[in-house]
Each structure stands twice: as C-alpha cells, then as structure tokens.
Amino acid sequence: MKQMSMACFAMFLGLVPDLLWAQDFYRGKLITLVQDSTPGGVGQLRTQALIPVLQKHIPGNPKIVIQFMPGGGGRTAANHLYNNAPRDGLTIGRVSSGLVTSAILGLPGVQYDIDKFIYLGSGHNEVNNVFFSRSQLGLDNLNKLKAATGLRIGGQSVGHSNYVIARLFAWLLDLKGPKFVVGFSGAEMDVGLLQGELDARANSAETVVQRTPDFINKRLMNFHGVAEIPHGFRYDHPAFRELPALHTFGRTEKEKGVLAMFAAFGRFSQAFILPPGTPKERVTVLKDAFRKSWKDPEFHENWKKMTRADASPLMPEELEELVKNIPRDPEDVKRYNIIAGAESLPKR
Structure with missing residues (x-):
C-alpha cells in the first residue's frame, strides 16, 4: 500500500510541471475565438458578456479577440476548427447548433466528427x-x-x-x-x-x-x-x-x-469548443477557467445587462454528455x- 501511495505521489509530481507550464503558457498570449456568425446581434453580445470574465480566470490573463467566420450554417467555422485551426490552446470555437445538426442530419459539406471536439460548455441552453x-x-x-x-x-x-x-x-x-x-x-x-x-x-x-x-x-x-x-x-x-x-x-x-x-439540437446553443488534439494540460486549464466563468456572478450580470435575459450555463461535462446523448436513429x-x-x- 505504501509503495502504491508513493507511486501515485510520484505520478502527480510528474504532472505538476506540465500543468504549471500550461498555466504560465497563456501569459502575454492572444487567444482567437472563432465565432460561426456575422458581427452584431444577440449572439455577439452573449460572447462579449463572457470574454472579460474568461480572461480573468485563465492564468496569465491572455487577451481574447473574436474572429467572425460565418457560412454554411456553421459548417465553415466547424470545418476550420477541426481541420485547419492550430491545436495549441490559442484557438477556441464559439459554435451554434448547426455544428451538431449538420453532422447528425448528414448535410453536405461536413468535414468533422462532433464526438472528437473538446467541449468547454455553453452559457445558454434554455x-x-x-x-x-x-x-x-x-x-x-x-x-x-x-x-x-x-x-x-x-x-x-x-x-x-x-x-x-x-x-x-x-x-x-x-x-x-x-x-x-x-x-x-x-x-x-x-x-x-x-x-x-x-x-x-x-x-x-x-x-x-x-x-x-x-x-x-x-x-x-x-x-x-x-x-x-x-x-x-x-x-x-x-x-x-x-x-x-x-x-x-x-x-x-x-x-x-x-x-x-x-x-x-436546441439545447446546444452557442457553445465553446477546442479543436481535437489540443494538449491535455491546456485543455485542463481552459476547462477550469470556463467552469469558473460560468459560475462567476460577473458573467451573469454581464449577460443580463447585455441581453436582458438570464444565462443558463452548461458545464463542460454537461455539454459533452448532451452531445453524446443526442438521438441519432436513422428513421x-x-x-x-x-x-x-x-x-x-x-x-x-
């Protein structure tokens, strides 16, 4: 038992440097948030309600900018995030329900697998x-x-x-x-x-x-x-x-x-994702930052002020489970x- 405890402790110590390095990684960096819509509207306001809070909760407080990438009912941005976006933790997707509907309904132009994206949660599911x-x-x-x-x-x-x-x-x-x-x-x-x-x-x-x-x-x-x-x-x-x-x-x-x-499909609304293959230690840092942001009163105040409605967040694990359980019966x-x-x- 003592040897097992020592082995677990050693494994933990081995992970600590990677995690600490990932936390420091974001200092002075720029995160690009790829949004699958045009500028303006409630969708942009919802994203802007999150950004200052998320910047606060990511270690190193990186700057976050929005890159709008409309087209194909969300498929243009989704294909980019899956196939072309850097997998370094500096590119985050803000996607709408088109990400899952297009894939499950077998619409043309889908070049991604929804089960391989990394899900960071959503501010809105009601x-x-x-x-x-x-x-x-x-x-x-x-x-x-x-x-x-x-x-x-x-x-x-x-x-x-x-x-x-x-x-x-x-x-x-x-x-x-x-x-x-x-x-x-x-x-x-x-x-x-x-x-x-x-x-x-x-x-x-x-x-x-x-x-x-x-x-x-x-x-x-x-x-x-x-x-x-x-x-x-x-x-x-x-x-x-x-x-x-x-x-x-x-x-x-x-x-x-x-x-x-x-x-x-309706509950998957304006969610945040990472490209598959993003380093695990950076995924851990970002998931933790999103969890804290979804719970932060400042986020809820921003959302209410900008949209005149209440936020209804889904945590990363809840969003992942939602995607997993979407009905897919062929008929x-x-x-x-x-x-x-x-x-x-x-x-x-």
Missing part, C-alpha cells in the same frame, strides 16, 4: 420559441388556426431554426396547405407581417419581447404555441404563460422521436430532414 400570426387574420384560437388554408409562413432560409420550428408547428397542428416563404432577415419578416406580405412565423420569445414589444402590447399578433427547450422551461412573460407547448402535440413515437431530436434523422427541408411536410 430558450422558448413562439409561433404566431398577424391578428388581422382573426386566428385567435387553435381551432381557427387549424381551419385556415394556405397560410404564408416566413423563414430566414430552409433549415434555419425558426424555419424548422414553424414547420414543426405546421406539421403537428395539421395546418392546411401552408406555404413557406424564405429569404428574409428576422427584422424583414416582422415588417412583412405588419404589411400583410406574410401571415405567420416563429421567433424566440426573448426577441419578440425585446425587439417587437408592440406585437404583444398592441395585440398585433396572436400567439398560438411555444417550443420549450428544455421541456418545462418557460420564458417568464404573461403573453406566453398559458400557451400550449409544442411537444404536447406529439402523439406517436415517430413524432416524439423528432421532437426529442429537436429539443437536443428520426430521415423524418427530421424532411421537416427541415423544402419538400412537403410528411403525413402524420
């Missing part, structure tokens, strides 16, 4: 998306909504999260002949609704409250349902409290399988691809 129509249509309850024909439902692009959510609502509510119209920015869709060019859309509850409060206060829109991610989480606003949850419309196992996949993947695509919705 979200509500609401489905609503312009009040001029008079669709003020679900029966009237289901009776309507040919609703023009807006979306940014085929496969965009808001597009998929709107398609899920249309599918599970058995809407009659919905027409999905894409090619808008989020703000353009709101204008299109007000001008009668569109009839309905999905959007995050948080964005509706912050960007278009008149939709609620002046009753310009009728709200029909909310997609809860995770199930049970509800954005605290009276306009949304009594809305039915999307997952409650799922009746069959095939519908529930698609909804489970959707919920898992669910096939069905989800149809819903996320441009062809007609599948029959229930």
Whole structure:
C-alpha cells in the first residue's frame, strides 16, 4: 500500500510541471475565438458578456479577440476548427447548433466528427420559441388556426431554426396547405407581417419581447404555441404563460422521436469548443477557467445587462454528455430532414 501511495505521489509530481507550464503558457498570449456568425446581434453580445470574465480566470490573463467566420450554417467555422485551426490552446470555437445538426442530419459539406471536439460548455441552453400570426387574420384560437388554408409562413432560409420550428408547428397542428416563404432577415419578416406580405412565423420569445414589444402590447399578433427547450422551461412573460407547448402535440413515437431530436439540437446553443488534439494540460486549464466563468456572478450580470435575459450555463461535462446523448436513429434523422427541408411536410 505504501509503495502504491508513493507511486501515485510520484505520478502527480510528474504532472505538476506540465500543468504549471500550461498555466504560465497563456501569459502575454492572444487567444482567437472563432465565432460561426456575422458581427452584431444577440449572439455577439452573449460572447462579449463572457470574454472579460474568461480572461480573468485563465492564468496569465491572455487577451481574447473574436474572429467572425460565418457560412454554411456553421459548417465553415466547424470545418476550420477541426481541420485547419492550430491545436495549441490559442484557438477556441464559439459554435451554434448547426455544428451538431449538420453532422447528425448528414448535410453536405461536413468535414468533422462532433464526438472528437473538446467541449468547454455553453452559457445558454434554455430558450422558448413562439409561433404566431398577424391578428388581422382573426386566428385567435387553435381551432381557427387549424381551419385556415394556405397560410404564408416566413423563414430566414430552409433549415434555419425558426424555419424548422414553424414547420414543426405546421406539421403537428395539421395546418392546411401552408406555404413557406424564405429569404428574409428576422427584422424583414416582422415588417412583412405588419404589411400583410406574410401571415405567420416563429421567433424566440426573448426577441419578440425585446425587439417587437408592440406585437404583444398592441395585440398585433396572436400567439398560438411555444417550443420549450428544455421541456418545462418557460420564458417568464404573461403573453406566453398559458400557451400550449409544442411537444404536447406529439402523439406517436415517430413524432416524439423528432421532437426529442429537436429539443437536443436546441439545447446546444452557442457553445465553446477546442479543436481535437489540443494538449491535455491546456485543455485542463481552459476547462477550469470556463467552469469558473460560468459560475462567476460577473458573467451573469454581464449577460443580463447585455441581453436582458438570464444565462443558463452548461458545464463542460454537461455539454459533452448532451452531445453524446443526442438521438441519432436513422428513421428520426430521415423524418427530421424532411421537416427541415423544402419538400412537403410528411403525413402524420
């Protein structure tokens, strides 16, 4: 027993120099944070809420700068991080749900393995998306909504999260002949609704409250349902409290399988990753810094001030477990691809 204890102690001593060197490694260095989106918007604010806190918790207090790398629904940045980015602990990725959805759904252009990235956690895993129509249509309850024909439902692009959510609502509510119209920015869709060019859309509850409060206060829109991610989480606003949850419309196992996949994709939101092959001692330092940052009151204050919402962090191990457990059944993947695509919705 004594010999085993001495051996363990010796092993620990052997690791200490590497760890201490890794801690000192970041002094005076520059960390590049590759973000898979364009500048501006809530996504950038969320990243900026973290950066000063993370700099504080990384030994040596390195400077962190953002490099924006949009394209391919997040695949451009993900491919770069997996295949081209330096594996020295000085490049961190800030990726959206496209990282996992593109890989699991088998979309073209994926040149990475989601199970080989190193996960550092996420500041945000709770979200509500609401489905609503312009009040001029008079669709003020679900029966009237289901009776309507040919609703023009807006979306940014085929496969965009808001597009998929709107398609899920249309599918599970058995809407009659919905027409999905894409090619808008989020703000353009709101204008299109007000001008009668569109009839309905999905959007995050948080964005509706912050960007278009008149939709609620002046009753310009009728709200029909909310997609809860995770199930049970509800954005605290009276306009949304009594809305039915999307997952409650799922009746069959095939519908529930698609909804489970959707919920898992939704929880993977603006996560932080390292390229595979990053030295273990630097991974240890960065994971510890991210854990401390996610728990730091300063981070939560920054987030609240910048986004007017509460942070909902996932620790590195929680995010890794989430990715590991995302449903990957081939039949669910096939069905989800149809819903996320441009062809007609599948029959229930």
